[in-house]
Amino acid sequence: MAQSNDFKPREKSDFSRQKLKKLPKEVLCLSTDVLSLNLKNNRLKSVSGISALCYLKELNLSANDLSEFPQEIEELSNLEILYLSQNNITKIPEGVFSQLEKLQFLKLSTNCLKELPLDLGQCKSLRYLNLSNNHLEDVKVLEALCGLKELYVKNNKLTELPSRLFLNTDLTKFKADGNPLRKPPEEVCAGGVKSIKHYFSSLGISEQCVRRVKTMFLGSSMAGKSTICYSLRKGLPVEVDVADRTVGIEISEVQLGDVHFLFWDFAGHEEYYFTHHVFITPQAFVILTVNLASYDIKNPQSFKDCVSFWIKNVQLRVPNAVVLVVGTHSDECRGVEDVQEKKEDIDKKIRDMLQERKANLERWKSNLEEDQNKTAQFSDQLRKFQHCAEHNIKVLDLVAMDCTKPEEIEKIQNCILCQVNDKTLFPNIEKILPQLYQEVESSIKELKEDTDFSGHGVMSFEEILNELKGKLEKLDQEDLQPILRYLHQIGIIVWYEEIADLKETVFVEPSFLIKLFKTVVRHDLVDQLQGISRDELMEERSLSVQRDKWINDLKGKATLHSAAIRVLLRKSLRKELEIDDKDFFDVVVGTRSSDGMVLGLLQQFEICLPAQLTSPLNPEARDFVPKERWEPLDTSVYNRDGACLFPSHLKDNSVVLKMWGEDRNDDIQVQVYFLPEMPHGFFQRLIIKICSFYPVHWVGKDHCLVCASNRLVLFKEKCLSGDQLIEIRCKRQHHSAHVNTAVDMRCPSWDMILVVLRRLIELAQQWPGLCLYVCSPCTEDGCSDHFAWPDWKELNGHNLYNIQKDDKMVCCNGHTHRTELLFPKVPKARSKSDND
Numbered sequence: 001m002a003q004s005n006d007f008k009p010r011e012k013s014d015f016s017r018q019k020l021k022k023l024p025k026e027v028l029c030l031s032t033d034v035l036s037l038n039l040k041n042n043r044l045k046s047v048s049g050i051s052a053l054c055y056l057k058e059l060n061l062s063a064n065d066l067s068e069f070p071q072e073i074e075e076l077s078n079l080e081i082l083y084l085s086q087n088n089i090t091k092i093p094e095g096v097f098s099q100l101e102k103l104q105f106l107k108l109s110t111n112c113l114k115e116l117p118l119d120l121g122q123c124k125s126l127r128y129l130n131l132s133n134n135h136l137e138d139v140k141v142l143e144a145l146c147g148l149k150e151l152y153v154k155n156n157k158l159t160e161l162p163s164r165l166f167l168n169t170d171l172t173k174f175k176a177d178g179n180p181l182r183k184p185p186e187e188v189c190a191g192g193v194k195s196i197k198h199y200f201s202s203l204g205i206s207e208q209c210v211r212r213v214k215t216m217f218l219g220s221s222m223a224g225k226s227t228i229c230y231s232l233r234k235g236l237p238v239e240v241d242v243a244d245r246t247v248g249i250e251i252s253e254v255q256l257g258d259v260h261f262l263f264w265d266f267a268g269h270e271e272y273y274f275t276h277h278v279f280i281t282p283q284a285f286v287i288l289t290v291n292l293a294s295y296d297i298k299n300p301q302s303f304k305d306c307v308s309f310w311i312k313n314v315q316l317r318v319p320n321a322v323v324l325v326v327g328t329h330s331d332e333c334r335g336v337e338d339v340q341e342k343k344e345d346i347d348k349k350i351r352d353m354l355q356e357r358k359a360n361l362e363r364w365k366s367n368l369e370e371d372q373n374k375t376a377q378f379s380d381q382l383r384k385f386q387h388c389a390e391h392n393i394k395v396l397d398l399v400a401m402d403c404t405k406p407e408e409i410e411k412i413q414n415c416i417l418c419q420v421n422d423k424t425l426f427p428n429i430e431k432i433l434p435q436l437y438q439e440v441e442s443s444i445k446e447l448k449e450d451t452d453f454s455g456h457g458v459m460s461f462e463e464i465l466n467e468l469k470g471k472l473e474k475l476d477q478e479d480l481q482p483i484l485r486y487l488h489q490i491g492i493i494v495w496y497e498e499i500a501d502l503k504e505t506v507f508v509e510p511s512f513l514i515k516l517f518k519t520v521v522r523h524d525l526v527d528q529l530q531g532i533s534r535d536e537l538m539e540e541r542s543l544s545v546q547r548d549k550w551i552n553d554l555k556g557k558a559t560l561h562s563a564a565i566r567v568l569l570r571k572s573l574r575k576e577l578e579i580d581d582k583d584f585f586d587v588v589v590g591t592r593s594s595d596g597m598v599l600g601l602l603q604q605f606e607i608c609l610p611a612q613l614t615s616p617l618n619p620e621a622r623d624f625v626p627k628e629r630w631e632p633l634d635t636s637v638y639n640r641d642g643a644c645l646f647p648s649h650l651k652d653n654s655v656v657l658k659m660w661g662e663d664r665n666d667d668i669q670v671q672v673y674f675l676p677e678m679p680h681g682f683f684q685r686l687i688i689k690i691c692s693f694y695p696v697h698w699v700g701k702d703h704c705l706v707c708a709s710n711r712l713v714l715f716k717e718k719c720l721s722g723d724q725l726i727e728i729r730c731k732r733q734h735h736s737a738h739v740n741t742a743v744d745m746r747c748p749s750w751d752m753i754l755v756v757l758r759r760l761i762e763l764a765q766q767w768p769g770l771c772l773y774v775c776s777p778c779t780e781d782g783c784s785d786h787f788a789w790p791d792w793k794e795l796n797g798h799n800l801y802n803i804q805k806d807d808k809m810v811c812c813n814g815h816t817h818r819t820e821l822l823f824p825k826v827p828k829a830r831s832k833s834d835n836d
């Protein structure tokens, strides 16, 4: 059809979220001049007739029930943007994409694609392509797309990526996490496009195949983790002194057969759990040690402490991890039968626990499906539940052992080797690496031995480059960056290039860093403070009264003064590492006028919150409004030499409760349920995240109150009928009669609640095995009904205020609520001006 002069293209047609099962007449009767059609979030199984809309430039068919690729799309030759994500498409016929010459943006994520059509390579205009969450094994066809700028292939079955895709295109954004990649390994991909480009160009010179597995030893204190690690390293039983507790994490390298193991021995004492999850990374092999002698079949707490706590934590972080349970101290049990009985008990309880988790997820999924029939769309959430139910942790049957016998050490060694060589359990321990990567790794290991750096291994990037150049002449900065990034990912070195202050610093001895951490994050911190000598105090120009205050503030307010941190760090460096170098102390430990590296790292890991000893709280602090620029308070007025708040040390909520008062029925409330459960330390990390944002705050054990513009928002950890949740509350403003409350109800309190909610969701993403369920409870006394929040993850700030369209909502027990008290809805009068 020729375009006439008076042709005025119509803008957009929106038919999203209407539960459509087929294209309605209104769509088919649309004038053919429509340019953009949104059919997202319906239940369409086909889109017959769509080819009539031949001027379409943008078509959104995401979140529908399409199982076949709609062939008619090939006739929409003007199409530039096509969304087809979140359907069940299994195959794309050949010949469609060769017709779509103008297509620039294609989103096909979250489908069931096993392969790509060959003619996709002919879509030369494509700039953006998202193929994440499919079953693709090969993406070679994409090599031909030389104009591609962004490519996402997360969570597929890719083992190799085509080199030309990186060497011949202008790709700037690329994500491939969650693939069993060997060429390049996932750890190289994590470094970004530049690193992958460097990898492929170095691979051209020469390559090597390495078999490497990160192995994490977890379990309660005294279970025997260090004993197994040391014994495997030596090939003989090694007795560990009872007084010699692992603090933090110990890292070592061991070669067993042709597999190179990186052992991470995690401390079993509870105080250290808080930092563990950061180091529990995908694809690792987990060895869970259980002391069989102290395990008590009859006491459910015993299973909880020794087994289920650990498995649940790993599962939340790495949902498809492989766990080998090793039962130690079998020699101290009451005979063979006792060992066998305990083994069977643990194996059975683990099976039941995993089954229960699955059943719980199914239950919540059915609830959501029921809600979906009544109210809104929950496709994202349903998919997440499905994904969690399908990706189950693999827990191998318990192997009992006596760590004091050489033959038992050999037995466990063979068992570990046998498991990692099982391709069904570990499909990708093999990695292809350029020769240069291996050479740099070996040279860094040699450097560690060098006396100049031994002990701390803190080096600048320049120093490393200069040192290595002595051995590898051609190595330059461009080579070293991606290789260090890779070595950081596999845990051989630590390099936080994203933290401005640490960009130039490389820790070639990761255990040094962990030793520094353990000085501050430890169970006996009060004892440590008490043990500070007079000389050590003098060095910090402090008196013993100050030390008493440090102890009192730690006990009473969970706050550790920066001066105390410096004293403890210096002491630990001198004692454990025999380092006594003032310049080094100043950089690592810090001074009265500048924070050292350790403080920066503790904050980076969200372990503590910078606190002020005499903080000028300002309840009038400017308000946060989504999408608007927000400036924090002028922090220059703060006393620089402050303190750190460790929320995990807090014992009660009295400070918070004093400020907040009683909960009231008319508080605006949102509840976020954690399924299957809340990760350890989640609430404390949320406190740190939120309080870094709202400088006026009060913190308690499991309550936290933040304030801005005289409005208070409380969030607290709760447990209701066995389900764990975080409740976010804001007191309603009470107005005099003449004020239009409806207008004021789009109050900043919702904005503040949403800030907390967004940060919470952001944090939860660090635990891929975690599902969240967000709802507003019915606030009538005694009513347990609630209103589930629909899929809102993808909604932008503006739409968030309109997630429910009706003015009133009624719970299943007949209680009516104004929608704006349940969801952040813009009242009509206000929404218009907002839109303007």
Ligand SMILES: Nc1nc2c(ncn2[C@@H]2O[C@H](COP(=O)(O)OP(=O)(O)OP(=O)(O)O)[C@@H](O)[C@H]2O)c(=O)[nH]1
Pocket: 219, 220, 221, 222, 223, 224, 225, 226, 227, 228, 238, 239, 240, 241, 242, 244, 245, 246, 247, 266, 267, 268, 269, 289, 328, 329, 330, 331, 332, 401, 402, 403, 404
């Ligand atoms: N008799 C006997 N003793 C064992 C066995 N395994 C470990 N031990 C001893 O138990 C004690 C604790 O072992 P560790 O290896 O230090 O325990 P851990 O799990 O590393 O403990 P944390 O460092 O607190 O996390 C040590 O004295 C070991 O020698 C065993 O199978 N039999």
